[in-house]
Amino acid sequence: MKSADYPLAVSKARPSVVRELVVQYKVGKFTACARTEACFDQFLEQVREAAIEVLRNPVRLLMLPHLHNSIARRIPSLSDASRVLLEGFVSELIIRGDLQRVSTVSKDFESYQAVYSDQTHTMIVESLSKLRERILSSKSISVSAAARIIPRALAASEQNVHILMGVLVYRGLATTDAAPGVGFDTLRVPFAPPRL
Amino acid sequence: MLLLGCNATVLREAGPVPVEELRAGDGVLCLQRGIPTFVPVEEVRIAQSKTAVWVYTDAGDLVVGSDSAIVTAAGLRLGVELAAMRDKQAIGRMQGGWPRLEILSARVPVYEMCDRNCQEAFQENSRSRLLSLGRITQSGLDVVRVGSHSRTVLDRFAQFVLGKECTLEPGPAGWTWLRTTDSPRTHKQVEAGQDGAAGCALTLWQAIEEGEAYRLPLEDEALRIHTLGVLYYCGVSFETEYRPRYMPLHIDLSLAQQRAPHAQIQAIRLLSECALVDVRLAERGCYLVANGLLCGL
Numbered sequence: 001m002k003s004a005d006y007p008l009a010v011s012k013a014r015p016s017v018v019r020e021l022v023v024q025y026k027v028g029k030f031t032a033c034a035r036t037e038a039c040f041d042q043f044l045e046q047v048r049e050a051a052i053e054v055l056r057n058p059v060r061l062l063m064l065p066h067l068h069n070s071i072a073r074r075i076p077s078l079s080d081a082s083r084v085l086l087e088g089f090v091s092e093l094i095i096r097g098d099l100q101r102v103s104t105v106s107k108d109f110e111s112y113q114a115v116y117s118d119q120t121h122t123m124i125v126e127s128l129s130k131l132r133e134r135i136l137s138s139k140s141i142s143v144s145a146a147a148r149i150i151p152r153a154l155a156a157s158e159q160n161v162h163i164l165m166g167v168l169v170y171r172g173l174a175t176t177d178a179a180p181g182v183g184f185d186t187l188r189v190p191f192a193p194p195r196l
Numbered sequence: 197m198l199l200l201g202c203n204a205t206v207l208r209e210a211g212p213v214p215v216e217e218l219r220a221g222d223g224v225l226c227l228q229r230g231i232p233t234f235v236p237v238e239e240v241r242i243a244q245s246k247t248a249v250w251v252y253t254d255a256g257d258l259v260v261g262s263d264s265a266i267v268t269a270a271g272l273r274l275g276v277e278l279a280a281m282r283d284k285q286a287i288g289r290m291q292g293g294w295p296r297l298e299i300l301s302a303r304v305p306v307y308e309m310c311d312r313n314c315q316e317a318f319q320e321n322s323r324s325r326l327l328s329l330g331r332i333t334q335s336g337l338d339v340v341r342v343g344s345h346s347r348t349v350l351d352r353f354a355q356f357v358l359g360k361e362c363t364l365e366p367g368p369a370g371w372t373w374l375r376t377t378d379s380p381r382t383h384k385q386v387e388a389g390q391d392g393a394a395g396c397a398l399t400l401w402q403a404i405e406e407g408e409a410y411r412l413p414l415e416d417e418a419l420r421i422h423t424l425g426v427l428y429y430c431g432v433s434f435e436t437e438y439r440p441r442y443m444p445l446h447i448d449l450s451l452a453q454q455r456a457p458h459a460q461i462q463a464i465r466l467l468s469e470c471a472l473v474d475v476r477l478a479e480r481g482c483y484l485v486a487n488g489l490l491c492g493l
Contacts, residue, residue, distance in 0.1 A: 026286040040287060091288030091442045095465070103413055103445050109368040113445060136333065171413060172341040172371030173332055180368070190332070190339055190365045190373035 001042045003077035007034040012081035028088020043082075047089040048098055050074040052117050059123070059153045061102070061114040061163045064090065090115075100124070104166035107183040111170055114163045123151055127164055135174050140188035141165075198493050199243055199472040201250075201259025203417050204486045205425035206475075209234055209310045211318035212425025214418070215473045215486070216242070225306060226482040227490060232300075232309065236478040248470035249275030251489075252438040255299045255459035256424040257447075258487040261472050265492035267483050268295035269458055272492040279466050290442045296458035298483075298490040305431025322393045322426065326357045329419045330400045332373070343402040343410065344372045353399040356392060370402035370411070394430045397423040401449065409450040414438075420447060421487060428488040438462050459489065 009030040010018050021033035025040055034040055054070040055062065062070065068086045072078055093099045100121050101113045116124055127150040134149055135141045146165055147155040154160050165187055168174040176184040177194045188194070202216045207225035218224065223234035247262045260266060262276040273295065282292040300306075307315060330340040338358065342350060344366060353374070354362040360376040367373060400419055401410035412420050427434050433455035438444035444463055475484065476493075483490040 026283075026289055026291075028288045032287075044287070088288030094443050095288070095290070097468075101443075101445060105369050111369065169367075169369050171415070172367065172369065172373075175365070175367040175371075175373075190341075190367060191363075191375050 001039075001046055003079075003082075005035055005039045005042065006075075006078065006082040007032040007040055007043050007085055008079070008081040009084045012084055013079075026088075027085045028091055030085060030088065032085055032088075043085075044089055044092060046075060047071055047086060048093055051090065051093060051099060052119070055099070055115070055117040056119060058156055059116075059120055059160070060157060061116045061124075061160050063112055063114055067115050102128075102163075102167055103170050104163045105170045106166070108180045109169065120154075123154060124164070127151065127154055128167055131164060131168060132173060135168065135187060135189055139192040140186055141174075142186045143184075197261075197264065198475050198484060198491055199246065199248070199261025199264045200475060200486050200491070201248065202242075202471050202473055203421045204258060204260075204473070205421045206484065206486055207306050207425065207429050209314040209317075211314075211321050212422060212429050213321075214421070215240065215475055218473075218475070224477070225300070225485045226477065226479075227300075227485065228479070228482040232306070232485075233482065235482055235484075237475065238478040239474075239476040241474050243472040243474045245469045246472055247276075248467040248472060249279045250465040250467055251275070251278060251297075251461060252436075252444055252463040252465075253297060253459035253461050253489070254435050254437070255297075255456070256428075256436055256487045256489065257420075257438065258489050258491075259467065259470060259472075260486075260491065261470075262466075267298040267490035267492055269298065270295040278461070279464050282464060288442055290463040292461070292464070294461040294464075296460055299455070299457075299459045300428055300485045300488050300490070301457065302431045302433050302455040306429045307431060318429070319393060322396070323357055323359075325422060326396055326400060329422060330357070338376045340374045340400075342372050342374055342399050344370050345399055345403045346406055349395070349399055349403075349406070350374065352392065353396050356396050391430065391432070394426050394432045397426045398449070404448065405450075407451075409448060411446055411448050413446050414444055423449075424487055428485070 010033055018033055023037050024033045050071040071086055072083050098118055099115050100118050101115050103111050104114050105111055130149050143161055147161045174187040175190050176187050178184040200215050204215050205212045206215055218237050218240045222237045226233055226235040248259050250259045260275045265272040265274050281294050332341045333339045358376050362374040365373045398410050401412045404411050433452040435450050435452050437448040
């Protein structure tokens, strides 16, 4: 796809350029314009391919702003007026099921969404199930122990492991004795002895 | 043919129940010529995995088969028709020209339509259902996950649902846990009444505003659907907000003074494979109330 065919956010593009682009869609929070309807479909496909590459090679769970930045780096000659549309196109990929999300917690126990490829969905669900079983049987689990029981492709990044463990905290299935902002090394089931 | 998601909840005289637990002969709440009536179920069977549509509204959500009908202000609409109404020129946005959906009116609380025996059965069913939905441990002492509510709210929950003395551990991310102690039962299990039963169901949700607004992750499907069923059964008015709107991850529920007469669709999702339950009633010409929404048969 040529960069001249990328959709542009009307509010971010030069008026003289916008006048040339006759097809208007809503994309996320922006009104976007392009030469043809097909330009929107082609750009969506380009965003999809970039997103899958980011999330699959290696396997990653990413928060949305990080995913948008990584996709932007993979699309050649992306202007700011097109870049701001990435959020809307990624949302569309989530609606279509190409990308999946899971809610987790940050070091401050604030919830956020981590995005991953639909192709790793089964791996993520099974890993969460394993972590849950282990914490119930052992009463606690460390980051290093968690990394050993989930698939290597997923455990290669410690951030992935933290995100998955954070899912258990978000869902109220596990707790931690770490102070907010510090980050946890271990989770435990409620009422188990503290792990400091 | 009416295909519903396995966790869809219908209302019996003894309270809400997932459709997959229905048996032939059970009476379920329907609207027959606009009048709430309990109609016997003729047959319930698990259907093969099929495409379905997940409809999120401001009065709860429901999974229906693509070819099953929901009652709207503009007549019956198939799930697939509602999905097709999403605006295709709105990328990454959830908007469409959806008709409003018919819902069960709060004017006649189902609880008050039922006799004393059914009300007592509802109380007992609520107790065991809430305990099983809140319990997070598989064996040993019960550990129940609740929202971080006030001590008064948690004590009422412990008294009604657990009937035992509890210790409490506050946790991060809006959760608290209750654990029954080894001591012999010290609370007499009380009858909570319809408001109390609804309040206890909401105690399992996170508190956003004490006594007014609640939140639950969307993956807690059984708890969400059961709670909505209890609220409909008890005639408690509420509004739901599914967030983020383009594809929800959690639900916010706020208690309202009055239930709106119709539901507005907030989001819709096509499911390529979904376990569904086929429900057939012994009578024709009535609309089944599932998750508070009216479904055509």
